Amino acid sequence: MYIAMNRFRIAPGKEEEFIEIWRNRDSHLEGVPGFREFHLLQGPSDEDHTLFTSHSVWDSEEAFVNWTKSEAFRKAHANAKPSTDIYLGPPRFEGFKAVL
Template identity: 35%
Template sequence: MYVVTNAIRVKKGYAPQLVERFKERKGIEQSTGFIRLELLVTEGLEDHDEVRVCTTWENKDSFIAWTKSEAFRKAHEQKDRERLDFVLGNEMFSYKVALSVEA
């Protein structure tokens, strides 16, 4: 499995608005190899809020195919981003899953 996270820093108090935006997806759930999307809201930060968008994929190739898709382009159109004046920045990370244990 392959996991990609996008840590999005937003102005203090704006995490709920960003989470709300993700409730209307634009096709990621139909992408080949997509397993799950989770949003994590970081607790205890003083200067800003952080929402970590975590996507899990069957493999790296599935994630790369998503980033080259029409659905990805539509989900990341500039017109949508212009409305997000509360976003301070972001940092992406990717991981190859070495171990996964379930209940």
């Protein structure tokens, strides 16, 4: 199992707009070989940002990497236009292999 996560720092007061972007997004993940599940998680809020992470579970790192090279990936990200008043910098990717 492989977990792919992107951490997002979101401007205070923009949390609902960020959630709506993800709610209305066509991820093109259904039917992708090796894809298991996706979650958008909201973390703690500080004075300057709220932390979110996108969390996808894959059969393997290879399945995830193959998706990033696929037409489904290109379609999922075709309309991604980060709004500078919502995002406080680019997302930070973190990948994890299950070891136990």
